[in-house]
Amino acid sequence: MADLESRLDDDAIKIRAIILAIKTGQRIQQDFPFFATLYREGETAEDLLTKYSIPQAYHINPKVAKTAIYCALRGSNGIFNTEQYGGLITDPEELEQLALQHQRAGGNLTFQEGKGLFALSPEQRREASRKAGLITHQNKTGLFGLSTEQWEEIHRAGGVVAGNQAYKQKTGIHAMTDEQRRELGSKYGKIGGVLGGKIGGKRSYEQKTGIHALTSEQRSANSRQSVLLRGDIPWVLEEKLLDKDITLPSEKDFILYLAALPHYQIRCKTEYRTRTSLIALELNRAYHNSQPIRNAQSVTDMLCNLRKLSMNL
Numbered sequence: 467m468a469d470l471e472s473r474l475d476d477d478a479i480k481i482r483a484i485i486l487a488i489k490t491g492q493r494i495q496q497d498f499p500f501f502a503t504l505y506r507e508g509e510t511a512e513d514l515l516t517k518y519s520i521p522q523a524y525h526i527n528p529k530v531a532k533t534a535i536y537c538a539l540r541g542s543n544g545i546f547n548t549e550q551y552g553g554l555i556t557d558p559e560e561l562e563q564l565a566l567q568h569q570r571a572g573g574n575l576t577f578q579e580g581k582g583l584f585a586l587s588p589e590q591r592r593e594a595s596r597k598a599g600l601i602t603h604q605n606k607t608g609l610f611g612l613s614t615e616q617w618e619e620i621h622r623a624g625g626v627v628a629g630n631q632a633y634k635q636k637t638g639i640h641a642m643t644d645e646q647r648r649e650l651g652s653k654y655g656k657i658g659g660v661l662g663g664k665i666g667g668k669r670s671y672e673q674k675t676g677i678h679a680l681t682s683e684q685r686s687a688n689s690r691q692s693v694l695l696r697g698d699i700p701w702v703l704e705e706k707l708l709d710k711d712i713t714l715p716s717e718k719d720f721i722l723y724l725a726a727l728p729h730y731q732i733r734c735k736t737e738y739r740t741r742t743s744l745i746a747l748e749l750n751r752a753y754h755n756s757q758p759i760r761n762a763q764s765v766t767d768m769l770c771n772l773r774k775l776s777m778n779l
């Protein structure tokens with residue numbers, strides 16, 4: 467329960483920062499309407515932030531200021547019950563193209579000025595890689611943080627690649643004729659059919675193989691995959707990046723946070739009920755480009771499940 471409360475506190479801080487950035491972005495549009503021209507000419511959000519002292523002008527920290535500039539350029543869809551407004555640059559394709567150009571220019575400048583990775587000699591790069599490998603091993607992260615089940619999954623994926631190569635090169639079973647395959651299948655299929663049906667399930671459970679070898683995270687991933695196969699949209703579990711500095715909480719944490727706010731509650735006789743239709747609207751704005759992916763019923767079902775889980779923590 468303490469972990470849940472801590473997450474909700476973190477979410478509240480993030481959301482307040484986003485709301486501040488959205489509102490400041492509208493003020494920037496009024497005070498600096500020429501930002502669109504400068505952005506088109508190659509100046510980045512960080513350039514504008516520094517050149518015009520945006521943090522000092524609006525008494526906000528640099529991360530929020532940078533997000534506010536992006537909001538001024540792109541506009542806001544009215545998330546978190548804020549005012550909706552268009553951007554200084556209205557063409558989404560143009561915005562994407564400009565962002566890509568800025569990224570390329572930033573990388574070229576880093577290379578030309580010999581900064582970052584490009585400031586290191588080959589020996590320094592190898593030494594940095596060696597130290598990073600040692601830290602990764604000590605902290606059990608990266609490859610060293612994988613469980614036995616995850617390694618097995620990697621090996622299975624490798625088997626798929628090897629199988630595809632064998633098919634293309636006509637080796638192994640793919641080198642056999644149809645008659646040879648049928649004979650092989652008939653011989654071992656009968657044996658496997660008799661024995662596999664009797665002991666396969668029990669052995670799989672005892673040896674923790676098959677579905678019993680999956681972690682809860684892997685089972686969750688499989689469940690999400692089945693949702694996709696049905697044509698549905700799974701819930702956003704990771705944080706969705708708004709820009710490089712400020713992120714949204716996961717979709718499920720976002721539901722819990724909004725459900726606790728007075729604006730998303732309504733009094734019915736002697737109790738308060740959650741306005742799930744409003745929460746669904748906010749979810750669609752924040753995570754699904756205002757498409758009608760979530761509705762009141764889906765939010766109600768998820769909220770019930772989340773509250774049950776929180777009671778068991």
